[in-house]
Amino acid sequence: MRRFTDYLILLAVLVAMIVLFGMVRDTFWSFATLGNIANRIPALALVATGMTLVMVTGGIDLSVGSVLGLSGAVVGVMMADWHWALPLALVGSVIVGGAIGSTTGAVSVKLGLPSFIVSLGMLEIARGLAFLTTNSQTKYIGADIESLGSPIGGLVISPAFLISLLVVVAGQVMLSHMAIGRHWIAIGANREAALVSGVPVDRPRILAHALLGALTGLAAVFNCSRLGSADPNAGVGFELSAIAAVVVGGTSLMGGRGSVVKSFIGVLIIATLDAGLVQIGASEPMKRVATGTVIVAAVLADTWRRKS
Template sequence: MKKPTQNSPFALSSLKEYASMLAIWIGLIILFSLLSDRFFSAATFSSLANQIPALTLVAAGMTLVIITAGIDLSVGSILGLAGSVFGISLLGWGLPLPLAVILALVAGSLAGWVNGWISVSWRVPSFIVTLGMLEIARGLSYLATDSQTMYLNGALGSLSRPIAGIGIPVTFIVAIIIVILLQFILSRTVFGRRLIAIGTNEQAVTLAGIRTQGPRVAVFAIAGFLAAIGGLFYTSRLGSADPNAGVGLELSAIAAVVIGGTSLMGGRGSVINTFFGVLIIATLESGLAQLGASEPVKRVITGAVIVGAASLDAWRNQLQGGALGFLKKLVQR
């Protein structure tokens, strides 16, 4: 059997990272199971499987963007826009279900592409561009729905119903498949390696004669597309198109990415670890809720976990930078 390469998702270093994230998640499950008799149950895990698909997809797209040293603050609003486009297409315009789904996906992808194109072509920081798109997409959601929730009468509802015998919905299975696919692309394709190279040192990639504009725009378009799928999953779970859907979701996505070990400086990351980050956040919130923690307390604890993960990443970057600096000086001597 062929030995996995360093870029393989099954390389020894990658497996160690997955094992570490899995251990943290299992540790949380054990902790909350000891603190609450109701936590370790089929109902809890079924609820988690139903809640996390949308966030999983948004966080997966965010991972690709952050790996290239960018940021996307608009994914929550794009999720809401996709759901609103789906609702108005289905109920307002009377379009068939498949066409309504296509329009929602196009709306999300287009919004993401605009983010990338403006950021790359006009050299505007992605933070500013996506902050503007956050407001634009949310405003379009309100305009499309007249600021009203649109009830969909069961459209796409079957996607979020637990499958008989296994207790998890189709949306969860689709999210897992997409996570695995994106991890394969990131670790085993030329496109994925270019994303990592761009995040590590874009100038060096450019000097090597490799165009960076296309991949950088592509990751924003992919993030928009995944946010749109998340919007459809969201409307499926709630049974309605809510123009307020996804408010603040970009922060949860960034939190999952950071907890998963993706560097905010770019050049390093894993979609699978981001999925574990989503699991950790969802388990933490569910466990605290079952313990009766108030919303402010949950926010404080979740925020502390995020700050701790970000601090660990910064400390790791400093150690690596120090080691590299030492080696450079040694070579120069």
């Protein structure tokens, strides 16, 4: 029963939002809205999954928005300028993202620097590289990449959506049913104790960053497929949405505790909020105030349940 109540508060927040938005704007309860939300989720779900793993170890990665921009820029150049096929571009993007993530992880772990600082530096580096790669120009790719983000057979579900669901499940399995997951949790809970009891502490942390980078590379492909174009400015502020989703899902900023599935519910909450605020016609300042309030409220509800 405990597992069930774990999800209850988050789902209650989600349902409350859906009901409220539907009451303000009757068009909110429609297949069009469902399609919108399903369309926007994949990139955020992938990055939130990777971010959960990094945050469970007690780390953080602020560079994901820029890495999303850089990987997307690489996809743009590969597909629009070099006319490479989508599978090749996809592999290229994942490799670029994975390489950046590995670098952030290795520099932080091996040189003993906080991942907060290293990834902050990487945020600047990757964005600069994204502008260099594209010469600061938006690349139009078109139909070659759009299939990935288009609904299958006219339904609301796209291949990108299905793949992101699979990644969420795989992430949760790694975290709660595999040795690497136990290592991540042990490192995040108490690194010295983990070290003393023979748990490897360096490689699992680097691996978590590498996975996050690779997933961000995949997210960049999904993002490009949704937009049909690659924008070197893509993903500015994206790291904050990802971290918000993970924190709303109850993962501790201190490490040692977290759930990929709950992060995914966090993603649903953020995406529903975004879609709802647009549909009720909220102004830009109101959107920001409302988003911030919901993030704090959701975390507060989770903390309060834990204490009681």
